Amino acid sequence: QQQVKQSPQSLIVQKGGISIINCAYENTAFDYFPWYQQFPGKGPALLIAIRPDVSEKKEGRFTISFNKSAKQFSLHIMDSQPGDSATYFCAASGIQGAQKLVFGQGTRLTINP
Amino acid sequence: EAGVAQSPRYKIIEKRQSVAFWCNPISGHATLYWYQQILGQGPKLLIQFQNNGVVDDSQLPKDRFSAERLKGVDSTLKIQPAKLEDSAVYLCASRKPGTYKNIQYFGAGTRLSVL
Numbered sequence: 001q002q003q004v005k006q007s008p009q010s011l012i013v014q015k016g017g018i019s020i021i022n023c024a025y026e027n028t029a030f031d032y033f034p035w036y037q038q039f040p041g042k043g044p045a046l047l048i049a050i051r052p053d054v055s056e057k058k059e060g061r062f063t064i065s066f067n068k069s070a071k072q073f074s075l076h077i078m079d080s081q082p083g084d085s086a087t088y089f090c091a092a093s094g095i096q097g098a099q100k101l102v103f104g105q106g107t108r109l110t111i112n113p
Numbered sequence: 114e115a116g117v118a119q120s121p122r123y124k125i126i127e128k129r130q131s132v133a134f135w136c137n138p139i140s141g142h143a144t145l146y147w148y149q150q151i152l153g154q155g156p157k158l159l160i161q162f163q164n165n166g167v168v169d170d171s172q173l174p175k176d177r178f179s180a181e182r183l184k185g186v187d188s189t190l191k192i193q194p195a196k197l198e199d200s201a202v203y204l205c206a207s208r209k210p211g212t213y214k215n216i217q218y219f220g221a222g223t224r225l226s227v228l
Contacts, residue, residue: 006155032215043117043204043219044156089155099208099215100169101146103155 002027004092006104014112019077021107023090026071030092034101035064035075038087047088048075080111115139117220119205125226131193134223138186138207144168146217147180147190148204156204162188195227 006023013019023033034049050057050064050073057064063076077084090104118137126132138145143164148156159178161168164185173180177196182188192199202224206217 004155034215036219041221043206043221045219046216049214049216091155093215100158100161101156101215101217103157106153106155 002102004090004102004104006090006107008107009105010108010110012110012112013080015080015082017080017111019075019080019084019109019111021075021088021090021109022072023074023092023104024070024072025092025102027092027102028071029094030102032093032099033064033066033073034091035062036089036091036103038089038106044089077109080109082111082113085109085111117205117207117218119203119220119223121223122221123224123226125228126195127228128197129194131191132195132225133189133191134203134205134225136188136190136205136220138188138205139209139218141209142207142218143185143210144208145182145188146206146208147188148206148219150202150204150222152201159190159203192225195225197227200225200227 004025035047036044037047038044048059048062052068061078066073088107091101093101145162147159150156159173160170160180162182165182180190202222204222206219208217
């Protein structure tokens with residue numbers, strides 16, 4: 001119940017295309033869903049996050065879509081650029097108590113120029 | 114504002130040896146986390162501190178791993194004795210108090226290789 005399942009493991013997209021990464025969770029107590037971006041040799045950095053009271057959140061080229069009934073959420077990167085090449089992790093936590101983040105397995109995204 | 118500092122960046126040891134990692138969180142961040150990130154996987158929480166108290170250590174292998182945050186600022190994570198399967202990146206993260214958003218700031222990590 002504490003798992004967050006992420007797919008695909010790797011993704012190759014042409015420059016200018018749309019990158020889509022999907023995550024699914026089981027624990028209905030989760031109510032905070034961030035996406036982290038990690039470059040080689042660096043720690044993960046928060047990219048964008050959503051709470052389940054909205055179905056979509058957009059920040060620049062990055063959009064989270066959230067489907068509460070299906071317990072799924074996804075990251076869309078519009079107009080993907082080579083600089084977006086990184087590993088992306090979805091995560092989930094509650095906002096009460098210890099607020100422990102549970103991470104997905106990660107998606108290695110490559111944007112071809 | 115300075116980020117989360119970790120040292121060393123890399124460490125190579127032989128199995129059964131001991132090793133320690135150090136973390137200095139962002140100033141004013143009361144909550145500190147240690148994660149283990151095995152190659153190709155997402156970070157897995159080992160231990161969470163609130164000031165100098167342990168909030169969650171349910172996934173810390175306590176027979177070989179220990180962590181402390183004596184003065185509520187810096188923290189050290191120790192492995193003794195190390196096993197081959199401990200090869201991973203050990204990430205430290207910290208979080209501001211008093212916000213509902215669970216925004217964690219990560220350091221660059223310490224890459225441990227156990228031979």
